[in-house]
Amino acid sequence: MSTATLPHLPGQSGKGARILIGLAVGLTLVFIAAPLAFIFVRAFAQGWQVYAANILHPATVHAIWLTTLVAIIVVPVNVAFGIAAAWAVAKHRFPGRGILVTLIEIPFSISPIIAGICYLLLYGRQGILGPWLQANDIQVVFALPGIVLVTMFVTAPFVAREVLPLMQAQGTEQEQAAVTLGANGWQIFTRVTLPNIKWALLYGAVLCTARAVGEFGGVSVVSGNIRGQTNTLPLHVELLFNDLNAVGAFAAASTLTLIAVVALVVKTILEGRKDAGH
Amino acid sequence: MSISISGLTKRFGQTDVLRGIELGVDKGELVALLGPSGSGKTTLLKIIAGLEWPDAGRLAVDGQDWLQLAAQDRRIGFVFQHYALFPHMKVRDNLAFGLSVRPRAERPGKAVIKAKVDELLHFLQIDHLADRFPAQLSGGQRQRVALGRALAIEPKVLLLDEPFGALDAAIRRDLRRWLRGVHDATGSTTIFVTHDQEEAFELADRVVVMGEGQIAQIGNADAIHDHPATPFVARFMGATVELPVTLLAGRAEGAGLDLSALPRRALPDGAGRLFARPEDITPVPDAGAPWRIVSRTSTGAHLRLVLRHPELGEAETEVSRRAVRAETLIADAPVRLKIDAGTIFPADRHISAASASTRPHIPQKEKTR
Numbered sequence: 204m205s206t207a208t209l210p211h212l213p214g215q216s217g218k219g220a221r222i223l224i225g226l227a228v229g230l231t232l233v234f235i236a237a238p239l240a241f242i243f244v245r246a247f248a249q250g251w252q253v254y255a256a257n258i259l260h261p262a263t264v265h266a267i268w269l270t271t272l273v274a275i276i277v278v279p280v281n282v283a284f285g286i287a288a289a290w291a292v293a294k295h296r297f298p299g300r301g302i303l304v305t306l307i308e309i310p311f312s313i314s315p316i317i318a319g320i321c322y323l324l325l326y327g328r329q330g331i332l333g334p335w336l337q338a339n340d341i342q343v344v345f346a347l348p349g350i351v352l353v354t355m356f357v358t359a360p361f362v363a364r365e366v367l368p369l370m371q372a373q374g375t376e377q378e379q380a381a382v383t384l385g386a387n388g389w390q391i392f393t394r395v396t397l398p399n400i401k402w403a404l405l406y407g408a409v410l411c412t413a414r415a416v417g418e419f420g421g422v423s424v425v426s427g428n429i430r431g432q433t434n435t436l437p438l439h440v441e442l443l444f445n446d447l448n449a450v451g452a453f454a455a456a457s458t459l460t461l462i463a464v465v466a467l468v469v470k471t472i473l474e475g476r477k478d479a480g481h
Numbered sequence: 482m483s484i485s486i487s488g489l490t491k492r493f494g495q496t497d498v499l500r501g502i503e504l505g506v507d508k509g510e511l512v513a514l515l516g517p518s519g520s521g522k523t524t525l526l527k528i529i530a531g532l533e534w535p536d537a538g539r540l541a542v543d544g545q546d547w548l549q550l551a552a553q554d555r556r557i558g559f560v561f562q563h564y565a566l567f568p569h570m571k572v573r574d575n576l577a578f579g580l581s582v583r584p585r586a587e588r589p590g591k592a593v594i595k596a597k598v599d600e601l602l603h604f605l606q607i608d609h610l611a612d613r614f615p616a617q618l619s620g621g622q623r624q625r626v627a628l629g630r631a632l633a634i635e636p637k638v639l640l641l642d643e644p645f646g647a648l649d650a651a652i653r654r655d656l657r658r659w660l661r662g663v664h665d666a667t668g669s670t671t672i673f674v675t676h677d678q679e680e681a682f683e684l685a686d687r688v689v690v691m692g693e694g695q696i697a698q699i700g701n702a703d704a705i706h707d708h709p710a711t712p713f714v715a716r717f718m719g720a721t722v723e724l725p726v727t728l729l730a731g732r733a734e735g736a737g738l739d740l741s742a743l744p745r746r747a748l749p750d751g752a753g754r755l756f757a758r759p760e761d762i763t764p765v766p767d768a769g770a771p772w773r774i775v776s777r778t779s780t781g782a783h784l785r786l787v788l789r790h791p792e793l794g795e796a797e798t799e800v801s802r803r804a805v806r807a808e809t810l811i812a813d814a815p816v817r818l819k820i821d822a823g824t825i826f827p828a829d830r831h832i833s834a835a836s837a838s839t840r841p842h843i844p845q846k847e848k849t850r
Contacts, residue, residue, distance in 0.1 A: 376561050376563065376565035377567060379559070379561075380559065380561060380565040380566075380567075380627075380630075381578070382531075382532070382552045383532070383553075383555075383557055383558070383559040383631070384578055384630070384633075384634060385553050385554075385556070385579055385582055385634060386553065386578070386582040387553060387582070390582045394567075394578075394582070395567055398567075399568065399569065
């Protein structure tokens with residue numbers, strides 16, 4: 204390793220910079236790296252076999268599967284919603300456009316628990332739509348539909364928020380050019396608009412997935428925490444922890460952590476692509 | 482294809498963008514829409530393209546009503562100022578786009594499209610760019626590709642919106658000649674929008690001067706330069722000096738002005754207004770004349786003078802330094818103004834309303850966005 208000195212800006216002392224960098228590294232270790240490492244330390248505290256047994260416990264397997272299923276349903280729906288909303292706002296002028304932009308962002312500013320309670324009051328047994336749903340034998344709350352709906356609400360802005368600024372920056376000239384060349388609406392969308400936003404779209408989808416998998420507050424209100432039935436992975440972690448099954452809780456948490464780390468890596472790669480523009 | 486436009490109006494909110502446009506364009510003609518920004522020229526072009534819709538009026542091409550036709554079905558070639566190339570496609574695929582999106586029944590085979598693209602690349606002298614992406618091209622190259630993409634569908638009408646507006650002066654001149662060559666070779670009917678007079682006159686068969694949503698004058702360079710139809714055109718064409726004159730039996734007279742060089746005009750007696758270019762005004766030393774030289778700047782070849790009249794205000798002239806006795810044209814010297822060329826309009830309400838001394842601002846490098 205060479206010890207070539209890095210160029211410093213005038214007035215910037217090497218010592219001050221080193222203290223700041225040291226502080227940043229220290230804080231990162233204390234607040235992020237250490238807890239992350241701790242999850243795996245605790246998960247493997249009683250060895251591989253206990254870890255494997257906990258992961259393969261039917262309730263945990265079911266929680267992993269349920270969480271995956273929710274993400275599989277929610278992410279494509281929100282990708283479609285995000286594209287549609289961004290397209291409408293960026294490429295068209297219509298009354299209520301400003302309101303739509305605000306509506307898209309609402310889930311960001313509302314606590315997920317509030318969202319969960321709203322769904323409970325709307326679709327629950329005592330809710331406004333409760334009697335009708337019961338009469339038609341449709342169960343929303345304390346079942347998969349409720350979990351999916353709440354997760355969808357909470358993660359709705361992620362794709363739209365990534366795609367919208369890009370679409371606005373690109374304007375409509377390329378689409379107009381495609382129109383004059385004879386392309387129909389679908390051709391314009393698939394061959395001109397979509398390729399221009401694909402990296403931002405993937406980026407948004409990754410963020411959306413990470414959030415959907417990790418969602419706790421809203422889901423905890425509508426899921427009912429029925430072990431092996433409506434328990435998603437984050438809820439399952441809490442349940443195991445309350446059971447004083449620390450190894451089980453941390454084993455389940457380790458799967459969530461892995462998903463988050465993978466999402467982070469993919470996100471970082473996509474970020475580079477997105478900024479490069481191609 | 483001949484284009485016929487009548488009674489076209491368009492309004493954006495409170496603003497009348499087009500106010501009754503009447504225009505005919507013959508098959509194979511190259512027409513320029515020239516005007517300052519806000520004159521409605523781009524809107525007119527976009528209506529012909531089908532990218533905007535008029536509030537009233539007719540647009541027919543070869544007798545067919547184009548207002549009943551979507552942009553997709555008009556088969557026009559449209560070239561944007563900022564190229565609007567598809568950034569994720571190679572030049573080759575940009576050119577092929579128009580052919581490859583045709584309905585299956587009309588779509589040429591892959592080999593036919595490739596042959597057509599190769600032919601175009603060769604015709605436009607951009608063979609070497611075929612496998613590059615737009616980001617790897619210069620502005621001039623991008624505009625060539627954009628024109629190629631438009632030509633690939635063999636458009637009935639070629640429309641260009643400030644096609645060279647974003648390019649350097651040298652490249653503009655180059656591309657102008659090249660576009661004229663392309664137009665002559667394809668025989669297409671072409672309309673282009675510009676705010677650059679030189680570009681319009683050099684390139685077009687006919688120039689349509691537009692101002693405030695109306696067509697002010699249609700003609701060639703000489704006619705528009707020498708005989709502007711309205712005060713607006715006169716100002717736009719550089720006649721920035723405006724002076725009050727009195728008309729009597731077709732002859733004009735004015736305070737400290739020598740107007741003998743101007744031909745007799747069939748204008749009613751009474752007040753009139755003279756529009757002249759600074760280079761068409763020669764100051765002549767005259768002890769009894771009311772004009773005074775207030776500023777004198779030499780650029781070597783030319784002498785730029787600002788003159789003041791006690792009541793009429795200031796006027797500007799630019800004369801060849803060799804052509805006049807420059808040593809007599811010094812600050813504070815009294816002079817009369819010999820007008821070598823100019824246009825006189827009756828001073829009706831219309832003209833006086835458009836304030837006399839305001840100079841039209843004609844930016845040469847504006848971007849109409």
